[in-house]
Structures are given as C-alpha cells and as structure tokens.
Amino acid sequence: MDRNDFFTIPNTNIQILAPTAELDFFDRQSVQLAKSISPLEAWGLIMSRPMPVLNLAFRVRDAISSKFGVKKIGGFSTASRETIAPGQKLDFFLVEYVSQDVLTLSERDRHLDVLTCISRVGNELTITSSVKTHNTFGRAYMLPVAPAHKLIVRTFLRRLQRELA
Template sequence: MTIPKHSKLFDYAKGAYFSDSFSREIPNNNQTALDVYLEIAKQTPAWVSFLMAMRNRIVSMFGLKHLGRLQDAGSEKNMASIKVGERIGIFTLQSNSDTEIVLEDSDRHLDVRVSFLLDVEGDKVRVHATTVVHVHNFFGKVYMFFVAPIHKLIVPSSLKTLAQAY
C-alpha cells in the first residue's frame, strides 16, 4: 500500500531505502493515535516478542543498541504527560496529534520512522501503519535485508490484533 499523502511521513519517504504502509479498519471509540500505538504495543504477539529478543541479542554482539521490548511502551510513565523527544518503549516520540503519531529510532546505520495515522470514517477508523527507513551504510543495508521481510509479516499481524482488541 502507498503512504497516505496526508501523513507526516509522505515527504520523508522520498529517497528512502525502505518504506511500507498497511491499514486496517477498527471501531471508532474516540481513540487517539497514541492510544492506538499503545494498544498495539500492549497486544504484541509472543512470536514478535521472541523475534525482538533475538534481534536484541544478535545486534548487541555487533555493538548496536538493545532496543528493549515493544510491549514496554507506556509502562514507564504517565502517557498523558509524554513530550516530543521522550522515549515510548523502543521509539522516541517525534510528533503527536490526536490523528497521527510519529515515532523514530536512529543510529549510525539507519533512521527509522513509524507513523500511526487515523482517518475517521463515521463509526469506523482506518488505521494506517507506515514505516520509512533511510540507511546510512552497508551494515544498515544488511540489517534491513533480514528485517524487511519479517516486518511485512509483523505489521499486518499487529493491525489484525488491534482490530480484535477493539
């Protein structure tokens, strides 16, 4: 799927090494984009947690940072007081509105931005989950070689779990 033109990541995706966007319709419960991200993190399937733990173990052998667990998002502090620049689980908050949250993680190998964009359609909300990656070097490309195919399984699965949670 293409990145929605009204997403903050639309222009950021130009020249990206990797990008994808998936969407899913969920009931409209007046949730914010932050609420959606926290629910996805909370509902992380065990197989995704296992893959994340393996990722952390493997990359730490090469001196890369241990990101932690996706489901840790929101457990550290009161989310009502979260500010741009603060960590939410494995990501740093880059921007936050009721309809779109942008999270990021950067290192010397790559820059990753993730967006959860909500399009309200009456009693339904279409959630767009978009990921954009800019790589800086060969190691970033090697990393994405392994991560990209798995990512294309994780995001749709997470959106399906989100729909079931609402």
C-alpha cells in the first residue's frame, strides 16, 4: 500500500483504508491521557503487557487460518522500539507512516487488508482500525474478530489511561 492510497478522515490526522462507507469494518476509539505520548510510545506501553488470552487467540487464529492459505501472524511481542521507519515491521504489521502524532500500520493477506492508525491530538490518543475483506473467508473471519477487536482495543486504552494517571 502507498500512503497516498489511504483516506484521511476529514478534520483529523486519522488514516483509514477508504471512506467509511466502503469499509467492511471500522472502529475508532479514543481516550484522554494524563500526559501526551507519541503513538509509538503508546504502542510500546500497550504491548509491554499483552493480554494472555490474546496469545491464545492468535495461536487458534493461525491454526485455523493457515488451513485456508492465510499466512500465520504469530501475535505480538513485548519488544520495545524507540524509533521506527516506514517499511519496517512492528510485530506482524508493516509500518506505513510514522510521525510524532501518527503511526499507521498495515497487514495485507488474501482474505483482507487491515490498516490500524494510532494518532494523538494533545493528550487524546485514538486507535482506529479499518478493514476491507476480499472473499468469503475474510467476511467469515471478521464475524468473531470484529466484536473481539473492539473489546481488546477498549481494554488496551483503559489500561493505558490507568498506567499514565
């Protein structure tokens, strides 16, 4: 994907795959933090203590999805990064764009494309995910993933808010 292929939500710094009407999944959640941190710092803090159930979910996902020709992603590591550049990997995501206020990550496969944008404006941190599915497997995959994703992001943001209070 080329950053020029992304759509920026009007009056924000949030990047998504396409206008929301063209997406198969869209989730945008924000939290006010006690202090402003960069999106990369937020990623590092969130991933430093991954939820144990998430590792199990990724193992199950990889076991099932690989039978349909979908690549394994393995889940998240706890490795911290002080810097990152477009074209590098952050766990299974490709870094598409990075600045002090925006970190845009993608993952593409035969069943769907995902774009996750972590952005900040002042002390407000937002995690936005957009998905476009490519086939029946992608649509079926999103049935359990969509509600789980929303809960996971909400949990990550609340935990981050508590840690920085």
